[in-house]
Amino acid sequence: MNTQAPEAAITAWLATQGDAMIELLARMVNTDGGSYDKAGVDAVGGIVKTFCAEHGIPVETVPGTLYGDCLRATVAGGTALSSGNRQQNIVLMGHRDTVFPKGEPNRRPFTIVDGIASGPGVCDMKAGLVMNLFLLAAFHKHGGAPGPLVGLFTGDEEIGSPEGRRVIEAEARSARVVLNSEPGRPTGAVVTGRKGGVFMAMDIEGRAAHSGGNYEYGISAIGELAQKITAIHALTDLARGITLNVGLITGGQSVNTVAPSAQGQIDLRYINPDDRAEVMAAIAAIVEKSFIPGTKARLTIRGEFLPLTQSPAAKKLFETYQAAAEATGFTAAGEFSGGCADSGFTAAVGAPTLCSVGPVGGKAHSPDEFMVVASMVPRAQAAARAIFGLEAAGL
Numbered sequence: 001m002n003t004q005a006p007e008a009a010i011t012a013w014l015a016t017q018g019d020a021m022i023e024l025l026a027r028m029v030n031t032d033g034g035s036y037d038k039a040g041v042d043a044v045g046g047i048v049k050t051f052c053a054e055h056g057i058p059v060e061t062v063p064g065t066l067y068g069d070c071l072r073a074t075v076a077g078g079t080a081l082s083s084g085n086r087q088q089n090i091v092l093m094g095h096r097d098t099v100f101p102k103g104e105p106n107r108r109p110f111t112i113v114d115g116i117a118s119g120p121g122v123c124d125m126k127a128g129l130v131m132n133l134f135l136l137a138a139f140h141k142h143g144g145a146p147g148p149l150v151g152l153f154t155g156d157e158e159i160g161s162p163e164g165r166r167v168i169e170a171e172a173r174s175a176r177v178v179l180n181s182e183p184g185r186p187t188g189a190v191v192t193g194r195k196g197g198v199f200m201a202m203d204i205e206g207r208a209a210h211s212g213g214n215y216e217y218g219i220s221a222i223g224e225l226a227q228k229i230t231a232i233h234a235l236t237d238l239a240r241g242i243t244l245n246v247g248l249i250t251g252g253q254s255v256n257t258v259a260p261s262a263q264g265q266i267d268l269r270y271i272n273p274d275d276r277a278e279v280m281a282a283i284a285a286i287v288e289k290s291f292i293p294g295t296k297a298r299l300t301i302r303g304e305f306l307p308l309t310q311s312p313a314a315k316k317l318f319e320t321y322q323a324a325a326e327a328t329g330f331t332a333a334g335e336f337s338g339g340c341a342d343s344g345f346t347a348a349v350g351a352p353t354l355c356s357v358g359p360v361g362g363k364a365h366s367p368d369e370f371m372v373v374a375s376m377v378p379r380a381q382a383a384a385r386a387i388f389g390l391e392a393a394g395l
Contacts, residue, residue: 006144007388011381013138018377021130022112024051028126029110029119033068035097041068041155044096044126048073048133048153055137062167068096068155070167075136077145088176089150090387091351092132093168093342094125094358095157099365108367115373123361123371128181129153131358131380138384146391147176157342160199160303165345172346177317177395179383180343181358184375185335191356192318192334194344195241196276196307200266202228202287205296208253208260218258219294222251225262227291232266235282241271242279269338273307305340306348313352313395317386320393321354324385328378352395357383
């Protein structure tokens with residue numbers, strides 16, 4: 001199959017689409033879409049659906065109950081290939097939700113100053129969504145894809161994909177490769193490895209009492225929480241890449257009441273998949289233990305990400321992308337990230353996965369989040385070239 005003509009046509013067409021990409025990005029950024037705002041996340045999904053309809057790309061909706069729907073856009077590609085996993089889908093993945101409170105786009109609308117775009121979710125990861133949409137449109141328009149393309153647009157990644165995970169894993173089990181369009185690093189690098197993460201809450205029950213007149217009757221849930229926090233933080237092992245952080249606490253009734261209840265929210269990060277069970281068992285033992293007699297505690301897992309590890313096939317995919325980046329005119333090293341992403345789920349079920357192939361940006365989850373406008377087209381072209389390079393790489 002001669003892929004040179006469609007490859008040249010696709011990269012040339014993408015070179016003309018910079019303004020259209022930015023226009024679409026502005027509409028997405030200016031549309032509310034925090035993870036718990038299902039209507040907002042689905043409104044961003046409406047922008048995805050409209051773009052696909054304008055380009056003749058079919059979209060399937062997998063409804064979400066509490067969170068944003070999952071959207072699955074498809075573009076036909078070569079299906080008569082002879083060996084290996086070559087009849088399986090090439091997946092372009094991204095999430096539509098952001099971490100920001102409702103109304104944030106009104107407070108900080110999309111802007112561009114000196115080639116730097118800003119606004120809530122501009123790089124994490126609405127720029128990646130835009131890139132994926134234009135990749136789908138390019139292959140639909142010019143053909144030449146070495147296999148069917150699937151654009152997967154999920155709605156709850158920022159809270160651990162409680163509903164999206166099953167959709168992601170099902171898609172990944174039949175994926176030839178997965179390119180996750182989280183933001184490219186400020187250095188221009190992509191991400192070849194990520195930590196896993198578990199997000200938990202420990203709820204503690206004590207007994208209320210007047211803190212002056214009946215102190216001895218009280219059992220302080222806050223006092224118990226303080227000791228549990230110290231014990232949990234002591235599980236951190238930086239040499240092994242294990243970190244524990246109790247990042248949110250609530251509790252108590254009034255300043256003059258022994259606290260009847262308290263809660264601490266725990267963030268666990270780890271590198272080695274085998275370390276999860278060990279640390280989780282240690283956390284469970286701390287939660288079960290009553291440092292202050294009479295307290296009770298309960299541990300609840302609220303969300304989880306699996307680590308992104310680099311398989312031999314994923315290493316080939318990274319090398320294929322590196323070559324595509326060089327052909328496009330930039331260098332893409334591989335970096336490890338302590339952050340989590342849906343790419344861990346796809347890697348865990350065996351799909352060769354590369355993360356952070358989206359446009360370059362940084363300072364995500366903050367008012368200073370940014371995206372480098374000049375990176376939008378080259379990152380799209382590099383992803384397209386990487387897709388054309390899958391055959392030669394044996395992927």
